Amino acid sequence: MADRKLQIALYWCAACGGCDVSVLDTDEFILEVDKVADIRLWPIAADGKYADIEAMADGELDAAFINGAIRNSENEHVAKLLRRKSKVLVAYGSCASFGGIPGLANLTTRDEILRRVYRENPSLEPGNTTVPLPETTVDGMQLTLPSFYRRVYRLDQVVDVDYSIPGCPPQPDRCRESVLALVAALTGQADPPPKGSVLGVYERALCDDCPREKTEKKVKRFYRPWEIVPDPNVCLMEQGVFCAGFATRSGCGVRCPTSGIPCRGCYGPAPGVVDQGAKLVSAVASMVDSQDPEEIEAILATLPDFTSFANRYSVPSSPLQRSHRR
């Protein structure tokens, strides 16, 4: 490959570590990458200092892969630092790409979170009134904690992102393909994908790869996954089990629906779709088999908490945000 080894960094913001595990899950491929690239930063698995990164020249890194959402100033600071130091910045995983599961916090408020964690909690120390503070002084020794943003952001809402590789986490084979494509581009063996490209995904929605049989989408009621043992061969949606597959980009290998579990949309919306949730509104409503307003309401009532289904991984991507609302 290249005469010069590529300089790359992997970093996590508000993440669970699953993205890093998905990199480990590429198995021997890591050794391949090690041959062509120096991993200058990989928190979960390698020692390396911010100082090292700060010392780098701008653009010294060929690529930085950032997973996780942006929750606090630290996340944003490091994201901006890596943006400056990297020729190519990649949003890795659904949190960085759409906000992900931590983004569900945008459906509630910071005050509500603090209340539930430090005030109303069955295992709290009896009589506790303490809540962590950004600044404390314990006999003369000053201790600080960062303050947190009111809401969760996806990576490209705070820095310029070149590519994204969605998935919660990205499936290892998709990850291999994408990294190989980028390595080829970075070593001048291939043209770089157009900026903004979503890598490691297919054009079509999940249904294209789902073996379940599809016929007519008309339902008289919805079933929650616990209420039904679905037919293993028929489209889950057609059995009334809400499945986000038809509004979700394929690439995951359809592991959930083929295991009897409905899709929750982790690979994100189809190309060009502004909001996965809005698309699911019209698609799901189209299946409701009634023209009577009351019956329609009744049928839709069998599908509680619609928003967390429609935007399970993409609340921070919604055009609407309520970050500053009480």
Place this chain on the structure above:
Amino acid sequence: MSYEPTIVGFLCNWCSYSGADLAGTSRIQYPPNIRIIRVMCSARVDPTFVLKALRDGADGVLVCGCHPGDCHYSEGNYKTMRRFPLLKKLLADYGIEDERVRLEWVSASEGQRFADIVSDMTEKLRALGPSPVKADLAHDAVER
């Protein structure tokens, strides 16, 4: 200063848009707060349009179609009717007050009805104040 709401209206070409035209030919006055966008059928109104309108600064969104049973495309308005409860759930979870988004049936002969709806909605939105979405986005820009 007193605040004037902006309403984006999505009207179906056959009934509601003609109804709005009829209000015009009949010189029925209503508040100038509404901006009408013509679609062939209320069923063309992708919920994304509603989100986008609110995102781009609308204080309210009005969707109008033919009366149930009278759709030029026979059932388009039922399709719209089915979407609304879900759309409302979604909007409510993002903190959008119920009054901000309305679905109404207006026929080609109901110029007066259209004018009344716009007047009523404008009044309600004046009382409700500006859309929280604008404020949030503005706030986001300065402080996270």
Place this chain on the structure above:
Amino acid sequence: MTRRISIDPITRLEGHGKIEIFLDDDGSVRDTYFQIPELRGFEAFVVGRPLEELPRIVTRICGVCPASHHMASAKAVDACFGGQVPPLAHKLRDMYYHAHYIHSHTAHFYALAAPDFVLGPDADPATRNILGVVHKVGLEIGGKVISARSKAQEIQRVIGGRNTQDIWCLPGGVAKGLTKDDLEQIRPWVEELYDFTQFSLQLFRDVVLANPDYVELILNGPYTLDVHNMGLVDENNAPNFYDGEVRVVDFEGNEICRYKPHEYADYVAEHVEEWSYLKFPYLKQRGWKGFREGIDTSIYCATPLARLNVADRMATPGAQEAFEEMFTTLGGHPSRALLANHWARLVEMVQNAEMLRRYCDDPEITGDDYRVVPETITGEGVGIVEAMRGTLTHHYTCDERGICTSANLIVGTTNNNAAIHMVTRKVAQRLIGPGKEPDAGILNMVEMAFRAFDPCYSCATHSLPGQMPLEVRIHRGGEVTHVFRRNC
């Protein structure tokens, strides 16, 4: 004048944390704080979600041990739905979970801990990582490790449809069963894993036990603490990771208490400090007594070593052998040598592999009775499993439609929060002092203290999204004189 040292961030753990070391003018450590500046909102934002979705949401608390959260959540949800689960479903979940244990322990032992032993505590940070280890021990061994961890992941995928970010558990059982073909696919992998656990024990003997310095460090280093032990055990007091009762034993081996999942709130409480977002669990009946060691302390830890301290025996013969070998070397059972946690992990892995073998030979394992549709919603449930990093408790309540109304989570690493804070301070005080200026090597030794716990702050800090790297800062007179930050 007080001087301040900061290590930021600490590395080779899951998540972020920060250590503040305050030095007096003479350079002796005045105090040390182990801070978790991170909080995530799961308790708040799972409220309002349909209960059956929770096992597939809380897995994002930690992507390194998602199955622990998936299982604990599934058991809590089962309880909320009346708790009827077919025995086969429990077997399948247990089988799955053993594979998950091997994946997680392998990742920690080889990727996070091994560098300190294989390469040495003060090796060049740039090489002190899994790749460095692979280069040192050679590609053949490296390949073995990679292959084993990969098989452990694959076994989960075959049984449960997916590994990282598990989806498989539903109220009343699991979404799919295990076919005979699946079983035959798994069988050879299980054998590979069994061999791998034996290989790993041998490697530990060769690399660590053969090195007197390491043995000395483990037995008589600063890495010891007089606190109690917590772990999940079966009716024979053998470790059970998926199910059982929680047993607490003091560091002298006497049982302090034993409780069933739904009783957890009577035995464990969480103390809050203003300087950390992470709460400090303690034994409720003893009350919060501060960060103090000693026989009457209310502080405990829940780690692989703690689990083996709590256990009277292992559940399988091979593991029993390894168990005996370890405690003989450590000079008796229970042990306070925290670095032995790395060894304990390998012992647990033997039990995991042997249990997998058992299930492979269980004629019922490929049956069809793996799911019932629940008929009642009781409104409340607690689920407890042993996560790799400590006893994991999920407690939910729901309304009559099965919509979550509250959630409380006490996560593996959280149990160890107080202990980690204390041992870090202890190690710092022992290694830094007049004339002993802290350097990178010394500070890595400080980090080895918490690394023994394999702490997972992505887990522990489930209570508000966003992660901070752990840093050690050295303070003097309100001045930060050094900031040691490593990316983690």
Place this chain on the structure above:
Amino acid sequence: MDGEMKIGVYVCNCGTNIAKVVDCDAVAEAAAQLPGVAVARSYKYMCSNPGQEMIIQDIRDLDLDRVVVAACSPRMHEPTFRKAIQQAGLNPYLLEMANIREQCSWVHSDPVMATQKATALTRAAVYRVARHQPLEQRSVDLCPDTLVIGGGIAGMSAALDLADAGYKVYLVEREDHLGGNVARVDLLAPYLDSARDLLTERITRVMEHQNIDVLLGAEVESLEGFVGNFTATVRGQNGSPFRRSVEVGNVIVATGYKEFDASRITYYGYGKLPNVITSFEFEKMLRQGRVQTKEGRLPRYVAIIHCVGSRNPEYHTYCSRVCCMTALKYAHEVKAAVPGCYVSDVYIDMHAFGKGHEDFYRRSAEVKTLFLMYAKNDHPVIRKAGPNDGCEMLIEVNECLSGETIEIPADLVILMVGMEPREDSEQVAHLVNISRDKDGWFIESHPKLDPVATTTDGIYIAGACQFPKDIPDSVAQARAAAARILARIARGKLEIDAVFAEVDEDRCSGCRVCNELCPYSAIEFDEEKRRSHVISALCKACGACVAACPSGAITARHFTDDQIFAEIEGVLA
């Protein structure tokens, strides 16, 4: 994209219709600042020839590639301006109109707000047109045959014009005979010629015409397809029951009216007083040549009461348009049938607007008819006469002109019942997919400019199914409908709107959500490829499938998400 674009913006003053409220120059100036706008003008009448010329010249001189006209409703003049830019060589779909008259100047009075709104609507049109794509008009073969529903005077007249021009017509009549309501009439106002003569000529020609297939005792059961290619299923039991399906290109609905049911009004005693009868019952007497009371005596006094069920808030607010002249006609016919009989004509207003009507009114006065005027809200009262009154009934009228209360004798009272939509008008409307107004009459495409077409392409209406009409108006509308269809047939091919939905097969995952949605079954699923696709000729571009497609794989030409987003940004910018 905007970089290269050259958009022309034309703000119409519509005389003062727009300009009196909206500052058109300001709107044009604002538009001139928008990206891609090469020229923006304000002009008195954009739709006038000079106005259109101005646009055409600009397109040629400044080589504009997009045009925005801010004027009246696009439903009014979009075709006009599309033609105009087409003349200048632009694709007609590179036009966008901003409706600043019907939806702005005519409904708002505050000049500042109205101008702001007009500016916003124009901006939206500019943003939108910048994203327009040139579209190919589609032309499909047109079936030259026509289906006429209703065998009354209107239906027959339309059928004959089409048939005479050499095209096949299927004439479907529910009754077992042709003629409709006219067949129930004796003489015709204002010339007192015979309705029968008039009909016989039509009916024989229709029955004998080789191009007309008359289906009596038959009804249209269903109508599928679209303009140029409808398939109608006709069911009937004229003789033996039959069901046949016919292919037609156009449909004329001429289903006529029914008379108001006088028994709904109690105060005239219809149904109770034996000699209170309706105009149609009287026509029957005339046709049978027996004008007499129930008791078989010749009436000495006949009273005619107008506006029964018409111009009355409780029943129908509209005027039925034929009753006045019919009433006058009765005066003549009564005198002819019963010489010396006194006729009194009790009316609200005498509507004599038609050709020859006013003369007829005068002539009727000459035959000694007593005209009494009553007020809308003060109807005459009929009571049984006493033994010494020398008549059957007495009618009390508060006479408006004299201001006195007058009591008139009557042996026979004729109630001039108005017209109302047939009971089945709703089913018919649904069958052919057209709309009805609040009274139930079918709605024409445009009340002034397009009175015979409907909002559904290929469906025309003629005669009293649209609104009460007399025979000349019905026939005129019928022949107008025929002419419209002939003009269309003459063009051979049928140009239909280039606006329809398309599935991007590279994006379609075959989830099949859209399959059930299309009201025209225009979406079919290709089992081979496992993709859905739209049969463009069947698509009417409602866009339901576009909004519903969860992976955004369906596009509505000329109503793309992109274009509508641009419009949203425009109105809110």
